[in-house]
Amino acid sequence: MITIGDAAERSxxxxxxxxxxxxxxxxxxxxxSKAGYRLYDARQVEELGFIRRAxxxxxxxxxxxxxLALWRDRERSSADxxxxxxxxxxxxxxxxxxxxxxxxxxxxxxxxxxxxxxxDCPIIQGLAGAPAAPRTGxxxxxxx
Amino acid sequence: MITIGDAAERSxxxxxxxxxxxxxxxxxxxxxSKAGYRLYDARQVEELGFIRRAxxxxxxxxxxxxxLALWRDRERSSADxxxxxxxxxxxxxxxxxxxxxxxxxxxxxxxxxxxxxxxDCPIIQGLAGAPAAPRTGxxxxxxx
DNA sequence: ATGGGGGTTGCCATCATGGGAAGGTCAAGG
DNA sequence: CCTTGACCTTCCCATGATGGCAACCCCCAT
Numbered sequence: 001m002i003t004i005g006d007a008a009e010r011s012x013x014x015x016x017x018x019x020x021x022x023x024x025x026x027x028x029x030x031x032x033s034k035a036g037y038r039l040y041d042a043r044q045v046e047e048l049g050f051i052r053r054a055x056x057x058x059x060x061x062x063x064x065x066x067x068l069a070l071w072r073d074r075e076r077s078s079a080d081x082x083x084x085x086x087x088x089x090x091x092x093x094x095x096x097x098x099x100x101x102x103x104x105x106x107x108x109x110x111x112x113x114x115x116x117x118x119x120d121c122p123i124i125q126g127l128a129g130a131p132a133a134p135r136t137g138x139x140x141x142x143x144x
Numbered sequence: 145m146i147t148i149g150d151a152a153e154r155s156x157x158x159x160x161x162x163x164x165x166x167x168x169x170x171x172x173x174x175x176x177s178k179a180g181y182r183l184y185d186a187r188q189v190e191e192l193g194f195i196r197r198a199x200x201x202x203x204x205x206x207x208x209x210x211x212l213a214l215w216r217d218r219e220r221s222s223a224d225x226x227x228x229x230x231x232x233x234x235x236x237x238x239x240x241x242x243x244x245x246x247x248x249x250x251x252x253x254x255x256x257x258x259x260x261x262x263x264d265c266p267i268i269q270g271l272a273g274a275p276a277a278p279r280t281g282x283x284x285x286x287x288x
Numbered sequence: 289a290t291g292g293g294g295g296t297t298g299c300c301a302t303c304a305t306g307g308g309a310a311g312g313t314c315a316a317g318g
Numbered sequence: 319c320c321t322t323g324a325c326c327t328t329c330c331c332a333t334g335a336t337g338g339c340a341a342c343c344c345c346c347a348t
Contacts, residue, residue: 003294003295004294004295005293005294005295014336014337015295016336016337016338017335017336019296019297020335020336024335033295033344035295035296035343035344035345036295036296036343036344037294037295037296037344037345038295038296046272046273049272049273050271050272053270053271054271055335056246057246057249057250057271058243058246060334060335061334061335062334067268067271070265070268071268071271071272073263074263075263076263076265076268077260077261077262077263078257078258078259078260078261078262078263078264078265078267078268079258079259079260079261081257081265081267081268082254082257082258082259082265082267083259085250085253085254085257085267086254088250089247089250089251089254092243092246092247092250093247095243096240096243096244096247099202099236099239099240099243100240102200102201102202102236103233103236103237103240105201106201106229106232106233106236107233109229110226110229110230110233113222113225113226113229114222114223114226115222115223115226115227116221116222116223117221117222117223118221118222119217119218119219119220119221119222120222121214121220121222121225121226123222123225123226123229124211124214124215124220124222124225126197127194127197127198127201127211127215128190128193128194128215129190129193147325147326148325148326149324149325149326158305158306159326160305160306160307161304161305161306163327163328164304164305168304177313177326179312179313179314179326179327180312180313180326180327181313181314181325181326181327182326182327199304204303204304205303205304
């Protein structure tokens with residue numbers, strides 16, 4: 001039985017997080033020493049490691065609750081796990097697409113920006129009114 | 145002079161957000177009617193639209209403060225704007241890379257998961273201890 | 289017994305926003 | 319004139335997942 005600091009070091013989950021996870025019911029309340037110190041055994045450290053790895057993969061606490069339930073359940077069907085994982089992959093990819101759209105739009109605006117000491121700037125102009133610099137074939141009226 | 149609801153509709157920024165932006169000093173406090181209603185003119189609506197578009201591109205409120213200052217500054221150099229924009233593009237791309245790493249790792253795990261009604265599951269095994277399913281050439285010991 | 293390095297709880301802050309309560313205001317219509 | 323409903327106001331609470339800090343307790347070695 002080790003204390004929270006050691007459990008944190010071994011699992012890679014900060015003591016603060018461990019207490020937080022306990023407070024929200026993600027993990028069971030740890031046993032306490034006579035002095036009130038939380039005590040952890042190998043199984044709990046392993047569980048914390050599981051949680052950390054899931055977090056590293058971007059799973060939310062809520063999803064991790066489900067993953068933990070499946071991990072503990074010897075009768076689980078791998079289909080359930082796979083469904084959860086693929087749903088998360090889809091979520092991640094949706095976010096990636098969103099971010100790519102932002103980055104793309106911004107790069108497009110930045111590409112036509114001189115970047116000199118004059119005030120003319122398609123980026124600012126794009127943010128003000130103009131949806132995204134029309135440029136309908138090179139014949140667009142000079143914005144300046 | 146229109147009220148906050150109309151300004152919200154025309155700018156695409158919710159009334160709630162407009163009040164919030166005012167409270168944090170992102171925009172100036174609006175004039176008030178005798179009854180205390182906030183009143184907006186076309187310029188302010190335009191400014192709100194600017195903010196909304198910047199938010200759509202993923203800029204933080206803090207960055208938008210800078211963008212607004214540049215927008216208002218006729219003496220600005222487009223280089224300053226461009227630098228801000230490209231910094232943000234870099235941030236976005238860093239986040240994209242992170243998310244791609246997560247999605248990739250998870251897809252890798254999911255790919256070898258049967259997804260049937262048996263409990264065997266490389267995804268769960270990957271989250272527990274094993275960094276990422278070794279599979280050193282097909283001769284890896286069956287985990288089951 | 290004392291000092292230092294743990295542990296404990298609890299509150300506040302983040303970031304940007306939504307929700308809702310409690311109450312004031314305005315325009316229209318009976 | 320009064321009601322109704324749609325608007326506005328302020329203020330407080332909640333989100334997700336953490337970090338930071340304060341005030342206090344505990345244990346071990348010197």
